[in-house]
Amino acid sequence: MKKVFSVVVCLACSLVWADEADETGAEVPEVSTRLAMIEVIDVTAEKESVVSDEALDDEVAAILDEVESLEADDGEE
Amino acid sequence: MRKTAVAALLALLLAVPAFAGYRFDTPEDYLADAAALPAWAQTLERHTADRIVIRDCLDREGDCEGRLESLRHLILKGARLDEDDQLRLVNRNINRRRYKRDRRTTAPSVAASGEAKLSNHWSTLLEFLRRGGDCEDYATAKYFLLRELGYAPEDMRVLVTFDRKVRQYHAVLAIRRDDGSAWLLESDNTIVRARQNQYRFIYAVNEHGIWHYED
Secondary structure, eight states: OHHHHHHHHHHHHHHHHHHHHHHHHOOOOOHHHHHHHHHTOOBOOOOOOOOOSSOOOHHHHHHHHHHHHHHHHHOOO | OHHHHHHHHHHHHHHHHHTOBOOSOOGGGEEEEGGGSHHHHHHHHHHHHHHHHHHHHHHOGGGOOTHHHHHHHHHHHHTTSOHHHHHHHHHHHHHTSOBOOOOOEEOHHHHTTTOOOEEOOOOOHHHHHHHOBOHHHHHHHHHHHHHHTTOOGGGEEEEEEEETTTTEEEEEEEEEOTTSOEEEEOTTSOEEEOBTTTEEEEEEEOSSEEEEOOO
């Protein structure tokens, strides 16, 4: 059990030490560089809607139906 | 027995960061004002113009044309619901729209350098209702619709993640509830706690700022 305790303490110390090293040693890129990096990320994941098992409140379900019905009437795509 | 215990403890310690939840209160992640991301800033500008049209429609039913009539109905009826039901209503209503992939354009900040890098297109609520869109447009449409229902921008962010399951970037709307917890309005109609077990958080935007989670 002592060995287990020692391993955990060592691991915890190394994690704390590693965090401190990151704070002082790693260079944070310029804001403009980081903005350019995120600007070109292609956000494309296609996740289809699925019919959830979760029951909808009657009032919510009714509003959704009414909205759908109005949109069917307005003729837009 | 001891080896098993050590292995279990190590696995637990290593897994903790991977399951950390999304947090709104991390000022160290703040990157810049929303205006610094041109594609998003332009969407906010277009939405400001759209809001005048939406407000006119809410004030006078006769001013509503096309999708505005159903949007008016949704906002006025939705305003009477409690918060949980409002979130479900918005999530379901937006999710049933048509998925349409971006026509990507050259990012303004890199266009001058001559590099052929591309930028996402972010839709306003009205653009999305008329034409559909892809995942970031679903997230922005939910954001703008919840703004119309009175949600504060401080409690919402369009969160761009890396989805480990499909190995693609994915955008989703993150909401902060009264207890400080963060929830995601997913495109599969679920509303789930925002944890990193499926997603790696990359960056987030709202109408005030941009937050970046990777160096």
